[in-house]
Amino acid sequence: MNYFQLFNLPTQFDIDLAELSSRYLKLQRQFHPDKHSAGSERDRLMSVQQTANINDAYHSLKHPLLRAEHILALRGLMLDDEQRSFNDPMFLMQQMTLREQLAEIKTATDPDDVIDHVEAELLQAKKHLLAQLAQALEQDKPEQDQQAADLIRKLKFFYKLQHELELIEQQLKD
Structure with a gap:
């Protein structure tokens, strides 16, 4: 999942955190499970899943290191908790x-x-x-x-x- 697309933001390291927060709140209101409580079981589950995706995306984009790792993952470079020594x-x-x-x-x-x-x-x-x-x-x-x-x-x-x-x-x- 491309978190930048989810929030309709350009895929770049420097982002407007206030805009990110604003879009997060808008998405949360749109997909909050309470809003779909009268829907089918499938709709409720989809709402819960989408809310979890929104929360994960927000957390990742808000933190600079996670945002950078996400950009690299989108480019095909994964860093998943690797241990690597430095030559510096x-x-x-x-x-x-x-x-x-x-x-x-x-x-x-x-x-x-x-x-x-x-x-x-x-x-x-x-x-x-x-x-x-x-x-x-x-x-x-x-x-x-x-x-x-x-x-x-x-x-x-x-x-x-x-x-x-x-x-x-x-x-x-x-």
Whole structure:
């Protein structure tokens, strides 16, 4: 299923999230199971299925990494939870440094300062990689699609680190 077609949006990485939300609400109203409760069993089941498809599509298009993966899937390149190592020494060093900083938070004299520093680094890295990803996906060429796939893999690392940082913050508050 092409999620962009479902929402009648152009197949591109940069989308208007407000427009996406507006179209989501419109589709939800149109296909909500309550609206089809008086219909046949088949109509009710179709409504439930369509609502599930709309929810999945909305979730995927709303999140930049899932949106990028969907674009690549539409182009025939699937990334399905693969594990792949990186040959980028700068990225690997950045990974190690950030992991060390996360490990130091709980014993730091000023954990908030370390948290702020790591958050700033993560934000900057994600912003930079997302811009590169948008550029790569604009090309719609196999070599740029491979580059986009590598960028997605890197971004997944930063999103995972962001989540880990949030868990550490929560533990410090408890």
